[in-house]
Amino acid sequence: MPLKRRKDKRRATLAPDAWDMKFQTGFDFFEELAPLEIPDPLRLPLDCEARTAAQATWDAATREAWARLGPEYMQRWEAPRGHEGKMPWAFETYGPPEDMGGSNDRP
Numbered sequence: 092m093p094l095k096r097r098k099d100k101r102r103a104t105l106a107p108d109a110w111d112m113k114f115q116t117g118f119d120f121f122e123e124l125a126p127l128e129i130p131d132p133l134r135l136p137l138d139c140e141a142r143t144a145a146q147a148t149w150d151a152a153t154r155e156a157w158a159r160l161g162p163e164y165m166q167r168w169e170a171p172r173g174h175e176g177k178m179p180w181a182f183e184t185y186g187p188p189e190d191m192g193g194s195n196d197r198p
Contacts, residue, residue, distance in 0.1 A: 107160045113153060114164055117180040127152060157181045161188025 109123040119131070129149055135142035157164075161181065165188060170177050182188075 107163060110153075110156050110160055110164070114157065114161070114181040115179045117184065153181065154185055157185050157188055161185075164188075 105124065105126060109126075111123075112121060113119050113124060118133075119125075129152060130141065130145040132142045132145040132149060135145060164179070165182070168179060
C-alpha cells in the first residue's frame, strides 16, 4: 500500500486574510498564523540558537507567502489614515511581489 503523503506544515495554506497583519507590520500580533506551527522567535530567548532558526523559518514562510499572495494584497491595500503613501512592511522588506515571481493563482 502506498504511503500517505503529508502536507508540509510550513507551507500550509491559510486564508490570505490571515497574513494581513504580518504583511502590514511584520508581526503576527493576533497569532492568526499559529496553524503554521512555526515557533515565534519573539517568544524565545535572545541568545538561543532556536530563535535564529525560528526567525529564518518565519522569514522563508513570509517571503513565500508574499510572493504568492502579495499581488492580491497590494490590489486591496489602503494605507492607514495619517500614513498615506506608506507601503506595507512586506513591500518595504521584500519589494514588489511581482518581482518575486509570484502570481495570483493559488494552489
